[in-house]
Amino acid sequence: MPELHKVMAVIGEWVAKAENDLKAAVYMLEMHDECPADTVGFHAQQCVEKYLKAFLVLKRIDFPKTHDIGRILALFPEDVRVPLTAEEQRTLTNYATVTRYPGDYEPVTLSEAKRAVRIARRVRRQIRKLLPKEPLSRRQQ
Numbered sequence: 001m002p003e004l005h006k007v008m009a010v011i012g013e014w015v016a017k018a019e020n021d022l023k024a025a026v027y028m029l030e031m032h033d034e035c036p037a038d039t040v041g042f043h044a045q046q047c048v049e050k051y052l053k054a055f056l057v058l059k060r061i062d063f064p065k066t067h068d069i070g071r072i073l074a075l076f077p078e079d080v081r082v083p084l085t086a087e088e089q090r091t092l093t094n095y096a097t098v099t100r101y102p103g104d105y106e107p108v109t110l111s112e113a114k115r116a117v118r119i120a121r122r123v124r125r126q127i128r129k130l131l132p133k134e135p136l137s138r139r140q141q
Contacts, residue, residue, distance in 0.1 A: 011054045012135035018050035022124065025117050030111075037113035041095035044116035045069070049094055051127040052082070058131060067096035083126055088119055 025043035028035050044068065052072045056063050061075050069089040073082055084092075095116060099108050128136060 008135050010057050014050050014054035016104050018047045021046040037108040037110050038099045040113035041108045041116045042100050044120040045095040047120040055127050058067040063094045
């Protein structure tokens with residue numbers, strides 16, 4: 001039983017971090033024209049990544065240190081479907097690996113940032129249905 005308790009604790013930690021990323025993204029959207037859209041995209045990606053990793057912890061599937069959403073999803077059991085298109089996976093991954101740094105790319109728009117948050121919320125809903133209630137009910141820090 002102690003091992004299960006440890007797994008639940010780790011899931012709770014991933015969920016808490018994911019929730020904080022989503023809160024940060026939503027809060028920044030309230031800045032409207034002053035919103036750092038690329039940062040919103042990054043936090044939306046982080047929310048998705050951390051929820052996916054929480055699920056992998058539950059299933060006791062090892063995962064690499066990566067921000068690549070497609071690579072993380074490739075580790076999921078075949079019977080578990082996560083509502084992310086290939087394009088959404090690439091876009092979210094870019095928010096964590098490309099647009100987060102200076103470079104030669106089109107800036108992230110406010111509309112794209114809002115879409116990223118909608119995607120994060122959709123994945124959040126789906127994964128929370130698959131996780132046990134115990135780590136979800138812990139007070140978020």
